[in-house]
Amino acid sequence: MKDILAGSFFILGGLFSLLAGLGILRMPDSFTRMQAATKAGTLGVGCLILGVAIYFADLGDSTRALLVIGFLFLTAPVAAYIIARAAYHIGVPLWSGTVIDELKDSPDRGIGEDDQIMRGAGGAGAQKASASDHTTPNPEPATGDEPRTPDHDPDDPTDR
Template sequence: MEILLALVVAAMLVSGGIFTFLAAVGVVRLPDVYTRMHAASKAGTVGSGLMLIAAGLYAGEFATLARAFAGFVFFILTAPVAAHLVAKAAHQAGYRLSRRTVCDEMRLPPKK
């Protein structure tokens, strides 16, 4: 049973590391602030959440696992809201979209 737990924890750590690495690559490679923020908030949240849950499982105590799960829930609840607010502030401050962007829905007039 210990080997199975170790394999699950290892798989979660590796996949969490991959997601976090992809988030870092997205922040460096993507063309504008909006897509960079999207990469950081989505992949970074999944990666850090997987690693946090893996650490909680590895500890072997319910209290540690409960705190790790609470931290994961906190990540899931706060990261999308923070990303949305940063994007809205960047748009209001005048940061331009990439040339590859097809439509700026925030500049469209409201539908009647």
């Protein structure tokens, strides 16, 4: 009975992982690919690990497996969200069929003050200004009309 249940979770995990792979191939842009890979991939790996926990049925191994599943379910969606936010802010294009762009009106929403200081100081290579250092002004607030562009000048060989 335990083998059948574990095998069922292995098959289910494999199917979810297959769906994640198909989602990566079939979705039109980076953001939808990331969503498909995260949801189906998390469920696929979660089912596989749960199948391992059922198959071995040892308290220590099962506890570790459940902790790994919990960690996976907590971190994978958050990581995908943060990567998608970063991709949006560096100008990765949205699919032409995107209906709602919630970040369009507020492109700097969610960016902390330290990140804005670094943007004003010259991008990712700039050093963080301290609270007492007023040599780097904060950038002007965005109006939402500016095009989304990278924080560096692609024509400047020193700004890479």
